[in-house]
Amino acid sequence: MIGDLAGAAGHTPARLEGRLPLIGGLILIAAVLVGAFFSWRFVESERARELQQWQVRLGLVADSRAAAVEQWLDDRRGTLRDLVENASVQLYLTELSLARDGGGRAGGAGAESEYLANLLEVVAERDGYTAPVVGPRVNANVARVGQAGLGLTDADGNLLVATRDMPPMTTALREAMARAAGGEAAFVDIHENAAGNLSLGFVLPVFAVQESAAGSRVVGFAVGLRLLGDGFFRLLDQPGETAESAETFLVRKDGAMIVYLTPLRDGTPAMKRRLAADSADLAAARLVADRGGFTLTRRYDGTPVLATGRALAGAPWYLVRMIARDEALAAVEQRLDTILIVLFASIIGVAIAIFAVWRHGSSVRAHAMAGDYRAMAERLEEYSDFLRIVTDRQPTAIAVVDGEDRFTFANAGAAAGAGIGQEDMIGMRLRQVIGPVMARDIEETNAAVRGDGHARTVTRRIAAEENDDGSGERIVLREHRPLGESAQKRGRILIVEHDITELVVERERREQVMRDLVSTLVTLVDRRDPFSADQSRRVVEVAAAIATELEVDETTAQTIDIAARLMNLGKLLVPSNLLTKLGALDDDEKQLIRDSILQTGDLLAGLDFRLPVVETLREVQEHWDGTGYPNGREGERILIAARIIAVANAFVGMVSPRAYRSGMDFSTACDVLSANGGRRFDRRVVSALVYVLENRGGRERWAYFSEPPKLIAHLPE
Structure with missing residues (x-):
C-alpha cells in the first residue's frame, strides 16, 4: 500500500498537465486582450494627434479674425483719438466750456462752434459715423431720430456741438462718460438703437490745453456712435473657407446669459440668441468661463463641435471659432476605424491559428490522459477503501x-x-x-x-x-x-x-489517593502542634476564596489547594517542644518555624505532582518588593499561587491563637496586611481578601478562626 501511495504521488505532473489547456487558454485570452489594448491605444493616440492639429488650425483662424476685429475697433476709436488730440479742438472746446460757464470770453463762441460742427461733419462722413435718419427730412411735426454721429460735450456731459444727425444722449452714453472721466477711453457695447439697428460707440476724454489750478484736466468728451453694418460681420469670414460647418462669431457674457453678438450659421440674426452661461456642455459658455482655450463640447444647437476662443482687447467680447466634430474628424475617424479593424482582425486571426495548433496537440494528449485518469480513478478508489479500513479500525x-x-x-x-x-x-x-x-x-x-x-x-x-x-x-x-x-x-x-471514561476514572482515583495521603500528613502535623491544628485546612479555605475572587485558572486553583494543604509538612522537622512552647519565641525560633515551609518544598521535591506545587512552596516566603528569600524574587515573577498562599497564611496565622499569644481581630489583621501591601504582599491579593471578608461573608464564615483549640481553651489570652 505504501508503494501505491508513492505511485499516486507520481500523478502530480499528470494533474498539472491536465491544467495546461486552461492555462494555455488564459494566456491566449490575455495575449488577445493585450493586443487589443495596444491597438486601441495606438488609435487613440492618432485621434489625439489629429485633435491637436485641429486645435492649431482653429487657433490660427481665431487669431487672424480676432486681430481683424481688434484692428477695426482700434481704427474706429482712432477717429475720436485724432479729435481729442487735435490742439485746435482742445482749445476751442476749452473756450466754449468757459464761455458757457461764464468764466471766459463769449466773443467768437458762435464762430468756434460752427468750426467744430463743420469739422465733426467732415470726420463723420469720412470715417462712417453717419447713417440714414429715421423719419422725414422735410419740416413736419414728426420727430426725426438719428442713428450715428459725432459730438463734443463739456465735463458734465452736456452736449456742446455735434453733427446734425447725432442721436440723443442715452444712459449708456452717460455711463461711458463717467468711466472716461478717469482719463481712459470708454466703450459703448453693441445694442439696438431706437430704429432697431445694431450700433456701438466710443467715448474719449478731452484734456485742457493748459491745466487750471482749480479745475480738472478733463474739460469734455468726444462721443461717437455708429452702426455696426455688414462690413463688420464680414470681418469674421475666413478667406478661402471650404468647411461647411465652420463658423466664427462673437459672444459676450451678460449676467447669467451668453449673448451671441453676430449672425449665426443657422440664420439666427445678431443679438437674437441668448443661452445660459452655466450650461456645462455649451462651447461658448465653456470658452467664456476659461477666457479662451480649446474644447470638445456642443454648439448652440446641440451639435458636437471642436471649438477654440479668444478674448478680445478693447471690448468685452470673445471670438469663437468652431467646426462640427463629424466634419472635422470624418476622414481621420474612417481611417482609424479601418486601422482598428485590421489590427483586431490580425490579432483574432493569429489567436485562431494558435488555438487550432493547440487544439490539435491537445486532442492527441487527451487520449493518453484519459487512460491516466482511469488508472487514477482506480487508485483513488483503492485509497478510499484503505482510508475507510484505517478509520474503521x-x-x-x-x-x-x-x-x-x-x-x-x-x-x-x-x-x-x-x-x-x-x-x-x-x-x-x-x-x-x-x-x-x-x-x-x-x-x-x-x-x-x-x-x-x-x-x-x-x-x-x-x-x-x-x-x-x-x-x-x-x-x-x-x-x-x-x-x-x-x-x-x-x-x-x-x-x-x-x-476517556477509564482514563478519567483512573486519574480521579489517583487524585483521591493523593488527597487521602495529604490529609494523613496534615493530621500528623496537627498532632505535633495542637496550636496549629486545622491551620492548613483554614489556609486552604481562605486561599481558595481569594483565588475564586481573582478568577485564576484551574491549574493555579489546583496548585493552591495541594500546596496550602502540605505547606506545614516541614514542621515535622521542628522540635515538638518548640511548637508547643507557651512563652514568646525568639527570632531564631521564629525563623526556624518560617523555614519549615521551605523544608516542605525540599521534602516534596522528588514527587511528580504534574503541577508547580514544589515551586509554589519555595516562593511563599518571597516578598513583592524583592526582600524575601530564598531567591529574592519580586513582583509578577513570584507565582500567583505563592502570592495568594502567602497572604492567606499570614491572615490565618495572625487571627489564630498560638501557644505564646492570642489571635488578632480581623480588622487589625487586615490593617497589617494592607500596610505591607506593595512591600511584602501583592496589593491585588490583599484587596481580594478584604473584599471577601467585607462582601462575601468571610467574617461570619471564618469567625471561629479566633477560637483557641479546645484542649488549651483554659489558657489565658
Whole structure:
C-alpha cells in the first residue's frame, strides 16, 4: 500500500498537465486582450494627434479674425483719438466750456462752434459715423431720430456741438462718460438703437490745453456712435473657407446669459440668441468661463463641435471659432476605424491559428490522459477503501458534517455509537441520528468553529440515563476541526470523539489517593502542634476564596489547594517542644518555624505532582518588593499561587491563637496586611481578601478562626 501511495504521488505532473489547456487558454485570452489594448491605444493616440492639429488650425483662424476685429475697433476709436488730440479742438472746446460757464470770453463762441460742427461733419462722413435718419427730412411735426454721429460735450456731459444727425444722449452714453472721466477711453457695447439697428460707440476724454489750478484736466468728451453694418460681420469670414460647418462669431457674457453678438450659421440674426452661461456642455459658455482655450463640447444647437476662443482687447467680447466634430474628424475617424479593424482582425486571426495548433496537440494528449485518469480513478478508489479500513479500525468515533450538520462521512465507531449503518447516516442530520438533546451541544460547538475557523476540544460527561446502551456514566473528549480554509467556507467540520471514561476514572482515583495521603500528613502535623491544628485546612479555605475572587485558572486553583494543604509538612522537622512552647519565641525560633515551609518544598521535591506545587512552596516566603528569600524574587515573577498562599497564611496565622499569644481581630489583621501591601504582599491579593471578608461573608464564615483549640481553651489570652 505504501508503494501505491508513492505511485499516486507520481500523478502530480499528470494533474498539472491536465491544467495546461486552461492555462494555455488564459494566456491566449490575455495575449488577445493585450493586443487589443495596444491597438486601441495606438488609435487613440492618432485621434489625439489629429485633435491637436485641429486645435492649431482653429487657433490660427481665431487669431487672424480676432486681430481683424481688434484692428477695426482700434481704427474706429482712432477717429475720436485724432479729435481729442487735435490742439485746435482742445482749445476751442476749452473756450466754449468757459464761455458757457461764464468764466471766459463769449466773443467768437458762435464762430468756434460752427468750426467744430463743420469739422465733426467732415470726420463723420469720412470715417462712417453717419447713417440714414429715421423719419422725414422735410419740416413736419414728426420727430426725426438719428442713428450715428459725432459730438463734443463739456465735463458734465452736456452736449456742446455735434453733427446734425447725432442721436440723443442715452444712459449708456452717460455711463461711458463717467468711466472716461478717469482719463481712459470708454466703450459703448453693441445694442439696438431706437430704429432697431445694431450700433456701438466710443467715448474719449478731452484734456485742457493748459491745466487750471482749480479745475480738472478733463474739460469734455468726444462721443461717437455708429452702426455696426455688414462690413463688420464680414470681418469674421475666413478667406478661402471650404468647411461647411465652420463658423466664427462673437459672444459676450451678460449676467447669467451668453449673448451671441453676430449672425449665426443657422440664420439666427445678431443679438437674437441668448443661452445660459452655466450650461456645462455649451462651447461658448465653456470658452467664456476659461477666457479662451480649446474644447470638445456642443454648439448652440446641440451639435458636437471642436471649438477654440479668444478674448478680445478693447471690448468685452470673445471670438469663437468652431467646426462640427463629424466634419472635422470624418476622414481621420474612417481611417482609424479601418486601422482598428485590421489590427483586431490580425490579432483574432493569429489567436485562431494558435488555438487550432493547440487544439490539435491537445486532442492527441487527451487520449493518453484519459487512460491516466482511469488508472487514477482506480487508485483513488483503492485509497478510499484503505482510508475507510484505517478509520474503521480506530477506537474513536470519526465523522464529518457539512454546513447544515448533515453527515458526509462516518466511520464504524460513529455508526456503532449511533446504532445505525454507516451508509444510512450519510445525508442525515445530527439530531436525527443521536437525538436533539445530545446534538445541541455538538451543533453549538460546530457553529463556534465555523464562526472563527479555530478548532475546539470539548470534554463532556454523559449521564447514565442519556446512554441508550445502559453502560452507565461516560466521559468523552470531542475534537472539532474545520477541514481547511476552502472547506471552512462550506462549513465542513471533522468531529473525533474519544471515550476517556477509564482514563478519567483512573486519574480521579489517583487524585483521591493523593488527597487521602495529604490529609494523613496534615493530621500528623496537627498532632505535633495542637496550636496549629486545622491551620492548613483554614489556609486552604481562605486561599481558595481569594483565588475564586481573582478568577485564576484551574491549574493555579489546583496548585493552591495541594500546596496550602502540605505547606506545614516541614514542621515535622521542628522540635515538638518548640511548637508547643507557651512563652514568646525568639527570632531564631521564629525563623526556624518560617523555614519549615521551605523544608516542605525540599521534602516534596522528588514527587511528580504534574503541577508547580514544589515551586509554589519555595516562593511563599518571597516578598513583592524583592526582600524575601530564598531567591529574592519580586513582583509578577513570584507565582500567583505563592502570592495568594502567602497572604492567606499570614491572615490565618495572625487571627489564630498560638501557644505564646492570642489571635488578632480581623480588622487589625487586615490593617497589617494592607500596610505591607506593595512591600511584602501583592496589593491585588490583599484587596481580594478584604473584599471577601467585607462582601462575601468571610467574617461570619471564618469567625471561629479566633477560637483557641479546645484542649488549651483554659489558657489565658
